[in-house]
Amino acid sequence: xxxxxxxxxxxxxxxxxxxVRRGAVYWFRRRVPGDLVEAIGRxxxxxxxxxxxxxxxxxxxxxxAVATDREIEQAERRLRGEAAQPLTRAEAEALAAHALSDxxxxxxxxRLKDGREAMRNTEVVLRETEAEARQALAYGDWxxxxxxxxxxxxxxxxxxxxxxxxxREAAAALLGAQVQWLELLKQRQAGEVxxxxxxxxxxxxxxxxxxxxELIDAYRKDRERQHGEESTARKYEHIFKALRxxxxxxxxxxxxxxxxxxxxxxxxxxxxxxxxxxxxxxDIAAAIEAGxxxxxxxxxxxxxxxxxxxxxxxxxxxxxxxxxxxNPAAKLVEKAKAMVKRRGLSAEELKTLFGSLTSEREATPWxxxxxxMSAYSGARANEICQLRVSEFVVSDGVHCIDLTEYDQEGMRxxxxxxxxxxxxxxxxxxxxxxxxxxxxLVAAARGRGQERLFPELRMAKNGxxxxxxxxxxxxxxxRIGLTAPSxxxxxxxxxxxxxxxEVGVDSETAEALGGWxxxxxxxxxxxxxxxxxxHRALEKVHYDDFRLARFTPASSxxxxxxxx
Numbered sequence: 001x002x003x004x005x006x007x008x009x010x011x012x013x014x015x016x017x018x019x020v021r022r023g024a025v026y027w028f029r030r031r032v033p034g035d036l037v038e039a040i041g042r043x044x045x046x047x048x049x050x051x052x053x054x055x056x057x058x059x060x061x062x063x064x065a066v067a068t069d070r071e072i073e074q075a076e077r078r079l080r081g082e083a084a085q086p087l088t089r090a091e092a093e094a095l096a097a098h099a100l101s102d103x104x105x106x107x108x109x110x111r112l113k114d115g116r117e118a119m120r121n122t123e124v125v126l127r128e129t130e131a132e133a134r135q136a137l138a139y140g141d142w143x144x145x146x147x148x149x150x151x152x153x154x155x156x157x158x159x160x161x162x163x164x165x166x167x168r169e170a171a172a173a174l175l176g177a178q179v180q181w182l183e184l185l186k187q188r189q190a191g192e193v194x195x196x197x198x199x200x201x202x203x204x205x206x207x208x209x210x211x212x213x214e215l216i217d218a219y220r221k222d223r224e225r226q227h228g229e230e231s232t233a234r235k236y237e238h239i240f241k242a243l244r245x246x247x248x249x250x251x252x253x254x255x256x257x258x259x260x261x262x263x264x265x266x267x268x269x270x271x272x273x274x275x276x277x278x279x280x281x282x283d284i285a286a287a288i289e290a291g292x293x294x295x296x297x298x299x300x301x302x303x304x305x306x307x308x309x310x311x312x313x314x315x316x317x318x319x320x321x322x323x324x325x326x327n328p329a330a331k332l333v334e335k336a337k338a339m340v341k342r343r344g345l346s347a348e349e350l351k352t353l354f355g356s357l358t359s360e361r362e363a364t365p366w367x368x369x370x371x372x373m374s375a376y377s378g379a380r381a382n383e384i385c386q387l388r389v390s391e392f393v394v395s396d397g398v399h400c401i402d403l404t405e406y407d408q409e410g411m412r413x414x415x416x417x418x419x420x421x422x423x424x425x426x427x428x429x430x431x432x433x434x435x436x437x438x439x440x441l442v443a444a445a446r447g448r449g450q451e452r453l454f455p456e457l458r459m460a461k462n463g464x465x466x467x468x469x470x471x472x473x474x475x476x477x478x479r480i481g482l483t484a485p486s487x488x489x490x491x492x493x494x495x496x497x498x499x500x501x502e503v504g505v506d507s508e509t510a511e512a513l514g515g516w517x518x519x520x521x522x523x524x525x526x527x528x529x530x531x532x533x534x535h536r537a538l539e540k541v542h543y544d545d546f547r548l549a550r551f552t553p554a555s556s557x558x559x560x561x562x563x564x
Contacts, residue, residue, distance in 0.1 A: 028049055045064075383515075
């Protein structure tokens, strides 16, 4: 690659490559390498940056330097007779989107600079070119945009010999972009807010590549296989749309930089809440414009954070599949400090809660038993809500729950979901819960031929069985006066871990009980080897003078569960 120097002299601006000042306005100036002057058709690039702001001039000059680098690369290829790889349709559309973005940005700058004069000039452009542009698009007359296509291809570092199909592909895409540009100009002329999203110039392909569109399709297919179409669409459709709008689906994923991912994040932050319902049929850019025009509320910060984390997950998957060497979207979201520090329930708060739930034991068993089991095991809400009767077993003489996603034949159980690998564990049942009569509930469910212990809790759209529990629990806590924001269902898990620490259960054992353990730690405890160790540790856990059995009738003799 050739290098060129910053021109000094009167009006030169220190420390800003290729930037000079003429009067109050900054210009871009870069010398064309001597052996490429004929190929490029000029000895120097000397163009107004259209700004009086030093910092803005530096930003614009850096962008123009990248474009001229590509022109140099294209000229060198041309001298060597090396045509770029054939332009794909997706790359042509990305090229046209970049051109449209440039055209709209130029119009914005001219309006800020020239005011009414710019508006009058735009009227002339519309009057003299719109009919011809629409006719060219209707006829497919790509030659009207051939020279424009060659110029934009050169800016992207591509060169093709005259008549090459790639020139035709680019020109055809630019025909459509030209009509879009004219439509957007008319909207601005009418005083409407028009923000054409920035679209990076797609770099040339140098070998077999994976495009962003191909990555999206492959990731979607893999995730739908694991989690279903509904979950994938709900969590990722907005991200897929933002990626296509900002980066372009024809972009080689190896060329995607961190700044591209930041631009995607910025677009996600501008999304109106409930976009699909509020603006059905609009593409993402149009929905953003409509939302800003209508003053619609934007996505909550937590939702934006989740979307950006899912954005990173897409590129993590690409790294795992050896399509990328690194994730350009890694750690785009800073870990924010929690607004509320959650805590476990005190003994008195447990008395208040379970005193209010005694009447629910017969009428709505899950309202009593799910909190009870979580308090004495640290198990997650969904782990308990999805329990099957067959998961209650005896191992080494200890009553246990076999938390797993697989049946006895090793087949995956439909609907069963555990959060991590360490979540799959053989969990002893606390003596307090046994004394309160849990096994009576299990025996009754088995006698009725139930598959699940709590069949009333149905799977929600998010694939979890704990949805109804979470909604009810929050309302119930408010009704009984336990309104502290720090008290939520997950407080049982916090409280269990705290009690383990306070009664002297070592951290590794506590993590194995609660499913916090690393893969290596979980393997040490196995399914059968150290159940008695876990059971002895669990027996130590108590909540001062709170006793669960005091809030339930005396349990009857329990039928023996299956032997593990």
